Amino acid sequence: MKTFLVLLVSFFLSLNAYAAGSDADNTVVKPRAYKKAVKLIKKENYSEAVKLLEEILQKNKYQQDPDILNEYAFALRKSGDLSNAEINYNKALKIDPNHKGALEYLGELYVDTKRKDKANLILVKLENCKCEEYSELKSYIANN
Numbered sequence: 001m002k003t004f005l006v007l008l009v010s011f012f013l014s015l016n017a018y019a020a021g022s023d024a025d026n027t028v029v030k031p032r033a034y035k036k037a038v039k040l041i042k043k044e045n046y047s048e049a050v051k052l053l054e055e056i057l058q059k060n061k062y063q064q065d066p067d068i069l070n071e072y073a074f075a076l077r078k079s080g081d082l083s084n085a086e087i088n089y090n091k092a093l094k095i096d097p098n099h100k101g102a103l104e105y106l107g108e109l110y111v112d113t114k115r116k117d118k119a120n121l122i123l124v125k126l127e128n129c130k131c132e133e134y135s136e137l138k139s140y141i142a143n144n
Contacts, residue, residue, distance in 0.1 A: 028061050034068060041075055049075040066092040070102040077109055085109055100126065104133035111144045 033056050040049035053072040056062050063069075073088035089106040092099055107122035119141050126134040 028065050030065065030068065031056055031062070034071070037075070038071060041071060041078075044078070046075045046078040050079055050081075064095055066096040066099045066102060069095070070099060070105065073102070074105050077105065077112075082109060082113060100129060100131055100133040104137045107137045108140050111141055116141060 033052055037049045037052040037056070040046075040052065050072070053068065053075060056068060057072060069088050069092035073085045073092065076082075076088060077085035086106070086109055089102050089109065092102040093106070096102070103122050103126055107119040107126075110116065110119035110122070119137070123134070123137050123141060126137060
């Protein structure tokens, strides 16, 4: 019984290791500043989030974290820097080709830059995930 409880608690604690929008187990622990950057993004303070994420990305170990790259690209896109946003979404996807958040947001960027054909190709990649990223991108494509 004691072993079962230890396994159960370990399982639930391990769930926090997965970042939103990613299926990968990113073994690099994210810095505290990452959570602050995500909060800034939620408050739509994209320019401050960009600055903070750029500081984080100065460290080599974080340059291979698809979640950090995805949030950075999102903040860039929302700040109007579409070219650098696209570069960073693609960096995230090179590391984790199935990163649902990066796929969705890159699809939205393609819509915003009049490349719905590419957005639809991404939609096909997300089609079988049964995830909110699929339905959100599908709606974004339909409404823009």
